[in-house]
Amino acid sequence: MFRLHGQLEKDAVPVCDLPLSSVLLFNDARFPWLILVPRIEGARELYSLDGDERVTLMEEIALASGVLQRTFEPYKLNVGALGNIVEQLHVHVIGRFKHDAAWPGPVWGFQGRQPYPPDALSGRLKTLQDAFEKDGRIR
Amino acid sequence: MFRLHGQLEKDAVPVCDLPLSSVLLFNDARFPWLILVPRIEGARELYSLDGDERVTLMEEIALASGVLQRTFEPYKLNVGALGNIVEQLHVHVIGRFKHDAAWPGPVWGFQGRQPYPPDALSGRLKTLQDAFEKDGRIR
Numbered sequence: 001m002f003r004l005h006g007q008l009e010k011d012a013v014p015v016c017d018l019p020l021s022s023v024l025l026f027n028d029a030r031f032p033w034l035i036l037v038p039r040i041e042g043a044r045e046l047y048s049l050d051g052d053e054r055v056t057l058m059e060e061i062a063l064a065s066g067v068l069q070r071t072f073e074p075y076k077l078n079v080g081a082l083g084n085i086v087e088q089l090h091v092h093v094i095g096r097f098k099h100d101a102a103w104p105g106p107v108w109g110f111q112g113r114q115p116y117p118p119d120a121l122s123g124r125l126k127t128l129q130d131a132f133e134k135d136g137r138i139r
Numbered sequence: 140m141f142r143l144h145g146q147l148e149k150d151a152v153p154v155c156d157l158p159l160s161s162v163l164l165f166n167d168a169r170f171p172w173l174i175l176v177p178r179i180e181g182a183r184e185l186y187s188l189d190g191d192e193r194v195t196l197m198e199e200i201a202l203a204s205g206v207l208q209r210t211f212e213p214y215k216l217n218v219g220a221l222g223n224i225v226e227q228l229h230v231h232v233i234g235r236f237k238h239d240a241a242w243p244g245p246v247w248g249f250q251g252r253q254p255y256p257p258d259a260l261s262g263r264l265k266t267l268q269d270a271f272e273k274d275g276r277i278r
Binding site for chain 1: 183186193194197198200201204215216217218219222223224226242245247
């Protein structure tokens with residue numbers, strides 16, 4: 001039985017489910033920041049997925065990347081699977097701007113987290129859900 | 140014509156070529172740190188690769204991950220494609236330990252870089268080349 005890690009449940013909100021991964025929006029208004037969590041109990045490293053799962057995950061990373069790029073037009077995307085703190089396998093896909101708070105450094109470990117105001121959060125979720133749906137991939 | 144970015148040429152040394160990517164060892168003795176650079180002129184983002192290239196890159200990430208895991212037995216792997224500073228598409232695959240200098244933070248942006256002493260560098264390269272060759276994937 002797959003269960004989302006408590007820390008991800010606390011820091012992020014669900015956007016939609018793709019065939020392999022649940023897509024979350026990291027609740028930090030400073031960055032457009034998605035997290036893909038493959039729904040595989042006990043998964044910890046990319047390389048321990050089987051070949052088909054890895055291919056699907058890569059396609060879902062590309063899909064999420066395209067959604068962020070078209071929706072927010074960031075200067076650069078950052079993609080990362082770290083897991084030093086939350087070991088449940090998850091992949092960050094983040095839109096970066098030259099004027100963002102952490103540029104050009106990484107966002108991971110960057111101090112603080114600024115949650116969206118409630119209205120802004122629901123607006124952003126709707127925008128993202130529409131963008132994923134437009135790509136015809138929501139189950 | 141593909142040409143490796145000057146900054147990668149300066150900070151890393153070649154290990155071997157895989158079908159899509161050149162594998163480099165980042166010259167920082169504090170972390171076992173590989174960089175995969177797909178030999179595609181102008182590539183900047185994962186999602187802009189075509190589907191076959193993405194699949195191959197994912198397999199090469201898994202291969203490099205397995206080599207690091209078996210060779211150095213890190214506690215965790217970190218995989219990331221950032222490119223905020225060096226825009227040429229490249230993927231970091233890094234072995235992390237609970238006792239390493241940056242733990243549990245990310246290695247990117249972590250101060251300094253401690254090049255290997257020359258003998259240690261050639262020893263490490265040989266170890267890695269043997270490990271990739273054992274997997275039968277060197278061209």
